[in-house]
Amino acid sequence: MTKKLMAALVGLGAMAALTMSVSAAEYNWVAAIHLPETTTHTQALQYFADQLKEKSDGRIEVTVSPGGALGSQREIIESVDLGSIQIGFGECSVYSNYDEAFGVLNLPFLFDNYDQLFAACDGEMGQWMEAKLEEETNLHILNWLNGGARMIYSTKPLETWDDLSGLKIRTPESNVYVSTFSALGANPTPIAMTEVYSSLQQGVVEAMEGTLETGISYKMYEVCSDMLKSGHIYADCQFVMNKDLYNGLPDDIKAIVDECAADAETWERETWLANEDGYLTQLQENNTTVHEIENTEAKEAVASFYEEYIGGDENKQAVFDMIQAVTQ
Numbered sequence: 001m002t003k004k005l006m007a008a009l010v011g012l013g014a015m016a017a018l019t020m021s022v023s024a025a026e027y028n029w030v031a032a033i034h035l036p037e038t039t040t041h042t043q044a045l046q047y048f049a050d051q052l053k054e055k056s057d058g059r060i061e062v063t064v065s066p067g068g069a070l071g072s073q074r075e076i077i078e079s080v081d082l083g084s085i086q087i088g089f090g091e092c093s094v095y096s097n098y099d100e101a102f103g104v105l106n107l108p109f110l111f112d113n114y115d116q117l118f119a120a121c122d123g124e125m126g127q128w129m130e131a132k133l134e135e136e137t138n139l140h141i142l143n144w145l146n147g148g149a150r151m152i153y154s155t156k157p158l159e160t161w162d163d164l165s166g167l168k169i170r171t172p173e174s175n176v177y178v179s180t181f182s183a184l185g186a187n188p189t190p191i192a193m194t195e196v197y198s199s200l201q202q203g204v205v206e207a208m209e210g211t212l213e214t215g216i217s218y219k220m221y222e223v224c225s226d227m228l229k230s231g232h233i234y235a236d237c238q239f240v241m242n243k244d245l246y247n248g249l250p251d252d253i254k255a256i257v258d259e260c261a262a263d264a265e266t267w268e269r270e271t272w273l274a275n276e277d278g279y280l281t282q283l284q285e286n287n288t289t290v291h292e293i294e295n296t297e298a299k300e301a302v303a304s305f306y307e308e309y310i311g312g313d314e315n316k317q318a319v320f321d322m323i324q325a326v327t328q
Contacts, residue, residue, distance in 0.1 A: 025053075025061035027253065029086035031239070032070040032079070034193055039217045040275060041089060041237060042066045044145065044268035048239060051260040056253065062087065072192035074173045081138045083242045090139075091147060091237045092129065093174035099136050101315035102129060103176030105323070107306060108184075109299045111234040114146060114273070116327045121236055125322035132315070133240075140243040142257070143265035146272040147235030148211030153224040155206050159291045161185075161298045170196050170208040176309065180232070181209075183305040184298060197223060211235070212279035213272075221286035228291050232298065239264065 031049060035042050042064070049062035070076055070085060073094055080088040096103030105125070111117045120126065121144035130141045152158065154167070165185040171177035173190040181188035186207075191199050199205050200223040208220070209232070215221060239261060249257065284290055310316040 026059040027056075027061065029060070029062045030065055030070075031062050031087035031089075032065045032076045032085050033089040034068040034071070034073040034076060035066065035089070036217050037066045039213060040268060040272050041145065044264050044271070045087075045089060045239065047267050048260055048264035051263055052256065055256050055260060060253070060256070068192070068194040072173065072194065074192075077139070077240065080240055080242050083138065083244065085242075086245055087142075087239060087241050089237065090240050091172075091235060093172055093176055093235070095129075095133055095137075095139075096174055096176050099132065099315070100175065100309075101132065101313065101319050103174065103309070104316050104319040105129070105236055106174070106176050106180075106233055107309060107320075108180045108232045108302050109295060110323055111327060114149075114234060117146070117234040117236065118144075118269070119326040120323050123322070123326060125319060125326075128318065128322065134243055138243045139240045140246040142239040142241055142261035145237045145239070145265060145268045147237040148213060148272065148276070149231040150209050150211055150233045150235055151215070152207060152209045152228040152230050152232070153215060153220045153288075154226045154228070155200055155203075155224050156226070158207065158226040158228050159293075161293070161301070167207050168205045170199060170205045177209075179305065179309060180302065183302045185301070193218070200224065212276055212283065215283050215288065216279050221283055221288045224288065226289045226291065227283060228293050230293050230295065230298070232295070 031045055033042050033045050046064050049064050052060040052062055070079065073090065074097065076085060076088040077090045077094050079085040092102040092105040096106070105120070126144055133139050133141060152169070157163065161184065164181070167186045169181055169186045169188050170191045171181055171188045173192065178188045178190060189205055191205065196208050197218055200208060207224070215227065241257070246254065246257070280290065306320070310320055
């Protein structure tokens with residue numbers, strides 16, 4: 001049985017369960033996310049669902065399924081692509097499994113701050129990626145959210161980039177993340193986020209990388225003693241909708257979807273930035289040793305990786321150039 005077929009069956013089974021008690025709304029959709037209910041992204045998805053119901057006067061009803069109940073992030077996106085789930089939460093690192101050009105956005109040390117990330121996502125690069133994803137899949141990007149600056153959590157002392165040498169580290173199920181940590185000398189292992197805590201606890205991996213919110217939401221402080229405040233990737237994320245469904249909506253409903261997606265984008269970006277300092281404080285209060293790190297050495301280590309990853313591919317080079325245009 002193929003992974004795509006499995007994703008479809010999982011999505012259809014879960015959809016059947018979710019729709020047993022569905023409302024009498026004209027449009028009944030399921031929105032799935034792999035993250036817990038407490039995360040900003042899940043709350044933003046619920047905010048989006050609530051706004052859709054309110055602004056459509058009840059014509060649209062969206063059931064939010066959090067916590068990976070409908071699969072990992074990769075499986076959720078595959079289900080949206082197939083149409084067994086209507087809305088999902090994704091990232092370009094996952095879309096890189098369809099076309100590696102999307103992975104360029106997640107190359108390490110491209111951005112120095114969130115303003116640069118937003119300038120790329122809201123500008124020419126974002127428009128290019130939206131069109132490219134629709135060309136190659138059945139996915140329609142609804143908005144561009146803040147995926148957060150990513151840090152490195154470890155079960156063993158981790159203070160310098162040299163400490164990554166041979167370190168067994170969990171990465172998302174994405175080739176660009178695996179390649180990045182290989183270039184940094186680590187031993188990367190792709191694992192679904194719902195399995196990370198137990199993998200660290202059992203010693204399957206010794207480290208993982210993720211945002212400050214990830215450290216709190218998944219209680220990384222219970223299994224990881226150290227955190228390297230690296231900011232090696234400023235990550236994107238989006239709400240995506242099945243393209244055929246979106247394109248088939250009447251104009252008035254489509255306009256409501258677009259308006260609510262934009263509202264959710266603003267809400268999520270503002271909420272994320274307001275919460276981030278608090279997450280760092282919570283990690284330290286829970287006995288996580290936070291190490292500040294200077295990234296010059298790591299940037300040098302991955303410099304050749306840029307050229308290797310792009311590899312003369314015109315689409316990858318185009319994405320890279322569009323990003324450089326807003327960061328230089």
